[in-house]
Amino acid sequence: MANTVEVSSNIWNWINTSVQVPAAVREKFEQWRSGEKKPTFSQLEEFSRKIHVPIGYFFLERQPQEQFKLLEFRTIDSRQLQDPSRELIDTLRQMESIQEWMRDDMIAGENEENRYVGSLRGKKGIAELAAMVRETLSLPSDWYEAVKSGAESFRLLREAISSVGVLVMMNGIVGANTHRALDVSEFRAFTLIDAYAPLIFINAADSESGRVFSLLHEFVHIGLGTNSLFNAREGETAFVRPEETLCNAVAAEVLVPRRVFCNVWENTAGIIKSRVQELSKYFNCSQSVIARRALDEAYITEKLYRELIEEAIRLAKETMLAKKARSGGGDYYRTLLSRIDHRFLQALDASVQEGKTLYTEAFRLTNINRVNFDKLLEKVQGERV
Template identity: 40%
Template sequence: MASSVSLQVPSSILDWVVSIGAQDSLDSDQQHQIELWKQGIESPNITDVTRLSNQLHVPFGYFFLREPIDDTPAVFARRTIGSVDTYSRPSRELVDTVTDMTALQDWARQDQIDAGEEVLPFVGSVDTQTSVGSIARAMRKVLGIESDWYKGRYKNRVLSKAEVAFPYLRERAEYAHIIVMQNGVAGRDTHRPLDPDEFRAFALIDTYAPLVFINRADESESARLFSLVHELVHVFLGEAELFNDSRIPSAVSVVEQVCNEVAGQILMPDEAFLQAWDRGTELSVQEKIQEVQNYFPLSKLSIAVRALSFACITQEQYEQCQQLAQQWAHKQKLEKPKKSEGGSFYNTLGSRIDRRILDRIATSVAEGRTSYTDAYRLTNTGRKTFPKLLERLGI
């Protein structure tokens, strides 16, 4: 049988696939078996290679390459990092996620071209020399929001809460033809969670189909909201990025400084912040931050960063806020039981996908321009789940 046919996989390829794969998943017996293959004492067969490919989350075809390749996504080189880069190589979860999103973006780009659509003029329409206020105004115009949008309501809920503001701004971005996807795992594999310490979001730039991906594994709704707006700024700058918010008040580059400042202006305009801050003259710093949080969909630490930038608090007071935020986050991790993304299967699946793009894919399938197989691949669904998802979402 084919499965029993011995294969010749060079030791250099075996070393490489193990180094880029999920090598922590290998037990001592498997590691020993790989050593035997490398030394030529034994040879793997198709079943062995298939099993190892699945376990390492490395493409099956990689085992048959003549020499190792660099499959690091280009966006990984554009990552935002703090003072220490602990992720010199991307995880397979990140690689697979970027690969999936790139395929979706390629499809969306061609769909726009086939439909006779023009390029989106706002992509790359500003640069780091453009004033923060001008960029914020341009973004509000494209998104169709006012400067005090956070005072309003969305689906009968106040927009000053991050859990309401996120879906609202996501919807506004989708209406502007910016694809917004989110997920907390690689594909549909709940055993492969995305690591928020590796990345919180990324932006892939295209003048027809700009795409923003949000890491749903990031527990904080306010963090996901900030990531969304931060990446939207990158779309307007025309700069791809892999975002890992280090939560430091000073950005690591001019581009990141601009993105942080513009995101701050969208979520909490300067004048509105100062007015809110001055209301609590008799309050302590922590009490003031708590009071300001009632008006804006941001975390306490983000408010502390803004307060520091206006010299409303000292560096020492900011560091105290930072320490409290870290303690709270650690406590939440310890107390929160391990769970899935929550909700029903179709609610979860629907929340991952850009609604407008899903509608375009469904239309393309109905018109015979896209195969069902491609539709399943693009949406991480299957023969049964794809039509059921469309039904649940009313598409």
């Protein structure tokens, strides 16, 4: 008979309250928790993989203290973030590993600290801050007129943000595990501040327009030099910190300049809802941003604003479902490329070629194998030709 392992009741109780145990192993888990049976080491290994909890946790006497400073910077008060999902925790760990690698690589290469980090701190006025963001990204005030869709806006902004030394990562799952989806209701994006390698992570489960707004919101946070966990829902106003209101306002001003908005609104005919739809297309942003602009300018009431937000949420969900139905799985390599900051990928490849980083480490950081790693590099290089 295989030897069994003694697990502290504190650990079983922590798992019961903090971890989602799959139905397939729930009965066995309850037998272990009650003491009716004890697991073998191999059973614990399998169980740890199923619930995505490190095997070492089972040998602790007290529940693990998983402290992530980033969770203190949540946008709104949320029970989900008092008990973050394993998916969020593992994504945070992965991004911290990438940021640590990039920071070490930049220091080894004698690069200077990123000048944008904290550069907005102490500045006043939404218009001034928005102008500084546009200047940093080399964006004209009417940049939105040169793009035709939310996806194109996101690509343009992502490339501009990456070019000023900010890592922009994106995924809708944990690593490469398609069975571990990220929940957009738990978080839409987050920012990890670092003097050398500031990082923004975008939840790809969000809508195209949602990603655009989150990207700008997080970029403002980097300018303020503060970490951020953006979990605000569409139209959310109950923010924990005034800084979140500021970041939202600056992001909105970059997307939809107030002066231009007022002029276009007053010269657009039709009922309110049709105006919101029309301006959403004009500025290539979500209807939620336009509705908020209209509310701030007293063009609509709070009641109508809430109605417009509900409508915007419904349309966004329908659009995403329709897109998934049309995609048929999509282009595999294009999806992989969308997850990884291209500057990071190229720096990682250069380090591997110079013998400073092992291939195994490169594969761990990117969650891809040797064949896909080489193909992704070919595609990135092809885009720059």
